[in-house]
Amino acid sequence: MQVASWNVNSIRTRLSHATDWLQTNPEVDVLCLQETKVVDADFPKAPFEELGYHVYIYGQKAYNGVALISKATLTDVRMGFGAILDEEAVGNLDEQKRVISAVLDGVRILNLYVPNGSSIGSEKYEYKLRWLALLKQYLIKTLEETTKLNVCGDFNIALENKDIYTDEKRDKHIMSSPKERETLRDVLAVGRSPMERDSLSDLLGVGLADAFRKFTDEGGHFSWWDYRAASFRRNMGWRIDHHYLSPELYEQATRCWIDVEPRKLEKPSDHTPVIVEY
Template sequence: MKIATWNVNSVRTRLEHVTNWLLANPVEVLCLQETKVIDADFPRSPFTELGYHPAVCGQKSYNGVAILSRLPLEEVTVGFTPQLGEATVGEFDVQKRLISATVAGVRVISVYIPNGADYGSEKYLYKLHWLKLLREYLQRTLKDYPDLCICGDYNIAPDDRDIHFTTEPNRPVTGTTEVERQAFKDLLALGLGDAFRKFNAEAEQYSWWDYRAAAFRRNLGWRIDHHLLSHPLYEKAIACTIDVTPRQWTKPSDHTPVVVEF
């Protein structure tokens, strides 16, 4: 089985990119982020024609996540609320950032973690609270689903190998701060493993590049799109790769697919 994750930065804008990529890379599951479309307007037909069943959770112009699967999707849920309850989650499911489904016995979660904007801002604090809810959500989910893959755009570079510059403690940059990196480590501490790092320990392996300053051509990127796997699934993983090809296309997403194989 192959599971891919891709922040497409508008599924309708990149529809041809996504379908062409799937034709060349017929993965069993593709998790999307930043679909930026309400559920009623999600372009289902192009994917069903390719044999994919879509499960979607979106909103107009912002956020949005989806799971496309060539295998049956079971137990589809959206947001934190099904696990944690409304009293705990409150407003944190208003933004459409998480969808889950079971595919061939594997619990697959497509997640779009908040960017956080400026360090110390209200959006940064929102991100930290969201990450705490995610940890609690995963802690409960792992009890029911031993084979779990949570993938997507985490908006966190786990360490300095994952960014094109060296961090400085006195100049915090959102996505690289110690608090965010500790939150990422706290997820790993639940018994999850970073699939990409199982196979590649090298620096300068990125999944996102700014549109400005010729960042892609100069490889000035960040590795912020991750597959975290429960221990049993981590042991079964045989490869995890970043496919930079779509980032070379005309008017691409600023992210590119990351694929894990079992």
Template sequence: MKIATWNVNSLKIRLPHVLDWLAAHRPDALCLQELKMEDKAFPLAEIEAAGYHAVFSGQKTYNGVAIISSTPTEDVVRGIPGFEDEQKRIIAATVGGVRVICGYFPNGQAVGSDKFEYKLRWLEALTAWVQAELVRFPELVLTGDFNIAPEDRDAHPDWEHEIHVSVPEREAFRTLTGLGLVDAFRLFEQPERSFSWWDYRMMAFRRNMGLRIDHVLVSPSLQTQCRSCVVDKAPRRLERPSDHAPVVLELSR
């Protein structure tokens, strides 16, 4: 089973890339973030023509998440239950017996800002909900753009900002993994300076000045089924790419 996450930074612009990637890799589930479109604009016909199903939660200009799956999904949830939020950042569904939660975590803008405080509140609500989901669904994957580089090795040495690498954000990440979730990427030997996001400016991708902020966390019952977890840099090399690359998990099921 193959599960992938990709912040596409506008599905309207990146749809050809997504369709080509689906055809080449045939994932069982592809979680997308930053759709930047309302639900009525979602390209469902094109996704279905590619042989896939989709559930989604979008809004105009900002945010938006989707799960594209090779089989129909079950038990779809949009948003964090009990957490009032106009921003469309969470969608969950069961795919092939695995609970998949796709999230576009808040950026936070700057440490100490109102948006940063919202990020921490959002993370707290997410953690409480995921804890409950793990009871219902022992085989669970939490994936998406976390906007957190959990360790120093997940940020290039010249990163000058506190956001994404601050102590409160990293503590929130550790609280999530403290539920028993495992960072699948770190189950395997990886190249040094392995990142999933690179700024469009300063030739950051060419210079590999990035951050690893796109993650795949798996429940303990799935850990032994993990066969590989890699960043696919190929789409980042395309014309008009997203600033993120897909992260792909392969399970032996």
């Protein structure tokens, strides 16, 4: 089974890229999209359905928006944190459409578009941290019912220095600040005791692990390049799109890779797909 994650930065603008990519990647069972930037009524479902895919969407006008494109029917589709968390806990964090999840072959696929956070200390930064805190509650609840969980999407966080093209201003940069990294690490540690979190030895015991890192320790692998400053040409990228797997799935993972090709097309998204196989 293959699951792909791709922030398309507008599904309407990137429609042919997405359908072309599915056709050249027929082994992908589920394509998780972020930043579809379209209300559900205007989502171009037909082009995917004509290729034989099922389409599950959770969108809004202009910003955010997530979708699942699947060869097989998905079950127990959930939109937003509110699907399983209390209204009170969710607060305003479902106003932005960033969470969709569903089940295929006993695996729950959770597709996320984590807030960008703008700049450290900003209101949006605080929103990002609050959002991640709620995500932790969402994961705790999800893991009560599932042992096979694939949490993927645009995390807008690079956990390790080698996931960024440069070391410059790393600590003061959005997507790599210590606080963001700590917060995400804490989120991924769901189910692990504080002591376990500090030990690298028991990675598979509980918590979620980065599928990409099962297969390589190398740096210099990126999934996002800023449109500005010719970043892609100069390979000034970041690895911020991830597949985090529950222990059982992590053990079963056979591959995880980044397909750089779509970033080379005309009018590309600034992100490129990341695929995991298990």
